[in-house]
Amino acid sequence: MAVLKVKFTKTKRDKLAQILWILNWVSVVSGIILFSLGLFLKIEIKKRNEVMAKGDINSVPNMLISVGVIACIINFLGGKICYDCSDANKFSRWKLVMLPYIVCTFCFTFCILVGALMCYTMKNELEESLYLGLRDAIKFYKDTDIPGRCFLKKTVDLLQIGFHCCGNNGFRDWFEIQWVSARYLNMASKEVQDRLKSNVDGKFLVDGVPFSCCNPSSPRPCIQYQLTNNSAHYNYDFLTEELNIWVKGCREALLDYYTAIMRSIGIAALLIWLFELSVLIGVRYLQTAMKNVLLLGDLEGESDGWLLENSFMETAKYNISIIKNLSKANQISTVSGMNDPNINVQNTDCGKTNVTTKSIPAAR
Numbered sequence: 001m002a003v004l005k006v007k008f009t010k011t012k013r014d015k016l017a018q019i020l021w022i023l024n025w026v027s028v029v030s031g032i033i034l035f036s037l038g039l040f041l042k043i044e045i046k047k048r049n050e051v052m053a054k055g056d057i058n059s060v061p062n063m064l065i066s067v068g069v070i071a072c073i074i075n076f077l078g079g080k081i082c083y084d085c086s087d088a089n090k091f092s093r094w095k096l097v098m099l100p101y102i103v104c105t106f107c108f109t110f111c112i113l114v115g116a117l118m119c120y121t122m123k124n125e126l127e128e129s130l131y132l133g134l135r136d137a138i139k140f141y142k143d144t145d146i147p148g149r150c151f152l153k154k155t156v157d158l159l160q161i162g163f164h165c166c167g168n169n170g171f172r173d174w175f176e177i178q179w180v181s182a183r184y185l186n187m188a189s190k191e192v193q194d195r196l197k198s199n200v201d202g203k204f205l206v207d208g209v210p211f212s213c214c215n216p217s218s219p220r221p222c223i224q225y226q227l228t229n230n231s232a233h234y235n236y237d238f239l240t241e242e243l244n245i246w247v248k249g250c251r252e253a254l255l256d257y258y259t260a261i262m263r264s265i266g267i268a269a270l271l272i273w274l275f276e277l278s279v280l281i282g283v284r285y286l287q288t289a290m291k292n293v294l295l296l297g298d299l300e301g302e303s304d305g306w307l308l309e310n311s312f313m314e315t316a317k318y319n320i321s322i323i324k325n326l327s328k329a330n331q332i333s334t335v336s337g338m339n340d341p342n343i344n345v346q347n348t349d350c351g352k353t354n355v356t357t358k359s360i361p362a363a364r
Contacts (some may be wrong), residue, residue: 004308006285008289009307014086016286017286018086020082024075024076027076027276030071031073033139033272037070040264041061041261049133054130055128060122074101075279102280109276114271116273119269122262127255130251138174141153151235157212160212160250163250163257165246165248171213173212175205175207179210209224215243221245288304
C-alpha cells in the first residue's frame with residue numbers, strides 16, 4: 001500500500017512542476033546562504049587562531065561550506081528537471097535520472113541536518129581548544145623578542161580589551177606566570193632579586209595584570225599591581241570591592257561569543273533543512289505522478305503520486321534484501337548437489353566409437 005498517496009490531474013502536475021521550479025531556485029539562494037555562513041564562521045575562527053589550539057574546530061565551517069556548494073549545484077539541476085517535467089515528452093529524458101537524483105538529494109539534506117547539529121555539539125571541542133590556546137598565549141606573552149611569539153602580546157591585549165576579559169579563567173591566571181619580559185627588569189634591584197629567588201623556577205611573579213585588563217568604566221584609577229594587598233591602596237578591599245579590572249576570563253568570553261554565532265547558524269541551517277526537505281517531498285510526488293502518467297498512457301488524465309510505493313516496513317525489507325543480495329554476489333554457492341559449472345568439468349568423449357555404421361551396398 002502506497003504511503004501518502006495523492007491524486008494529480010494534468011493541471012495539478014503542471015502547477016506542482018512550476019512551483020518546484022521556483023522553489024529550487026530559492027534553494028540555490030539558501031545554498032549561497034549556507035556557504036556564506038560557513039565562510040563567516042571560518043573567518044571568525046581564523047581571526048583568533050593564535051589563541052586556539054589545533055583541533056577539529058574547523059569541521060563545522062568546512063561542512064557548511066561544502067554543503068552550500070553542493071546545494072547550489074543540486075538545486076540548479078533540480079530546477080531544470082522540474083521545469084522539463086511540466087511536459088510529459090521532456091520528462092522521458094529525465095525518467096531514469098529522477099530516482100537517483102532524489103536519493104542523492106535526500107543524502108544531501110541529511111548532511112544539512114548533520115551540519116546544523118554539529119553547531120550545537122562542538123562546544124566541548126571549542127572550549128578545550130580555547131583553554132589550551134589561551135594558556136600558551138598567556139605563557140608566551142612576555143616573549144616580544146622571540147620570532148613566532150612576538151605578536152602574542154598585542155594579540156592578547158587586543159583580545160582582553162575587545163572582549164572585556166582578563167586571563168584564561170580569570171585575572172588570577174596572570175599571578176602564576178611571568179608576563180613581564182626580563183629586558184624590562186632591573187636585575188640590580190633587590191626587590192627584583194628577592195622575587196626571583198622566592199620562586200622555585202626563578203620567575204618574576206607579581207600579583208598584577210597587564211593594562212589591557214583594566215576596565216575604563218571604573219570611576220577610580222586602574223589598579224594593576226598588588227591587587228590582593230589591601231594596605232597598598234587607599235580605601236580598598238579586594239574581597240568586597242568590585243575590582244576595576246575585567247573579572248570574566250577570556251575563555252568564557254570567547255566561548256560565549258562563538259556559541260552565540262553557532263547557535264544562530266544552527267537555527268538557520270535547521271530552517272534551510274526543513275525547506276530543502278519540503279522541496280524534496282514535492283519532487284518525489286512529481287516524479288511518481290509523471291511516472292504513472294507514462295505507464296497509463298494517458299498524458300492528459302489523472303495519476304497517483306506517493307512518497308513510497310509500499311509501506312515503510314515493506315520498503316525497509318526490500319532494501320535490506322537488496323543489500324543482502326549484493327553482499328552475496330561475490331560468494332560461491334555451496335548448496336548440496338550444486339557445483340560451480342566452471343569447476344571439475346567432466347570431459348566428454350566426442351568420438352563415435354560405438355556408433356554402428358551402415359555400409360553402402362555395392363553396385364551389381
